[in-house]
Amino acid sequence: MPPEVGGRGPIRTKRVSAMLRGNHPARIDEKGRLKVPNGFRSLIESQWGQEIFVTSVTGDFVRLYPMAVWLEIERRLAAVPSTHPSKLRFLDRVNFFGQATTMDRQGRIVIPPLLRESAAMAGEVSVLGLQNHLAVWNLKRLQERLFKKEPFTDEDGRLLAEYGI
Numbered sequence: 001m002p003p004e005v006g007g008r009g010p011i012r013t014k015r016v017s018a019m020l021r022g023n024h025p026a027r028i029d030e031k032g033r034l035k036v037p038n039g040f041r042s043l044i045e046s047q048w049g050q051e052i053f054v055t056s057v058t059g060d061f062v063r064l065y066p067m068a069v070w071l072e073i074e075r076r077l078a079a080v081p082s083t084h085p086s087k088l089r090f091l092d093r094v095n096f097f098g099q100a101t102t103m104d105r106q107g108r109i110v111i112p113p114l115l116r117e118s119a120a121m122a123g124e125v126s127v128l129g130l131q132n133h134l135a136v137w138n139l140k141r142l143q144e145r146l147f148k149k150e151p152f153t154d155e156d157g158r159l160l161a162e163y164g165i
Helices: 038-047 067-078 085-097 113-118 139-149 154-161
Strands: 020-028 033-035 051-055 062-066 099-102 108-110 123-131 134-138
Touching: 020 033, 020 038, 051 067, 051 085, 051 108, 062 067, 067 085, 085 113, 099 108, 123 139, 134 139
Parallel strands: none
Antiparallel strands: 020 123, 033 108, 051 062, 051 099, 062 134, 123 134
16 A cells, blocks of 8 residues: 555646656866756756756755756746836846856766856765755755754644645
8 A cells, every 4th residue: 555645635646747856966066066966866867868057046055957957937927017026136146157068978078167156066966866856965065954944843843734745
């Protein structure tokens, strides 16, 4: 019998395309390049190709979107009125930090200098799978966020339980 989560009965599974999940430690080299961890790289290349949109909304961490995923976001944004203030703020930020790139043969991508500085991308980083894109965090900054600034609360658990999680 399938496991129960959140007290909502058995989890029903259906076959879905593979998702990016988990944490893979990595390093930013002296040229500002990230070698996309192999566990993520093979899935990205097989499902979406080598083109990546590197960006951020806050500048605190890096978001890596396979270009096909980013194009879907842009398609949805096109439905929002061009003068909508939230759309404009979002586009200002993702374009300020953003850059389209292609993984090289070794699976490396360059983090743009402005974003590299803002997100403290140097040395040890954590690459987190977020279903259809990746988040790259400075390791110390991520630990601070997870355990001090934004801990997972009982309220978070209750809200997710409403979705059977």
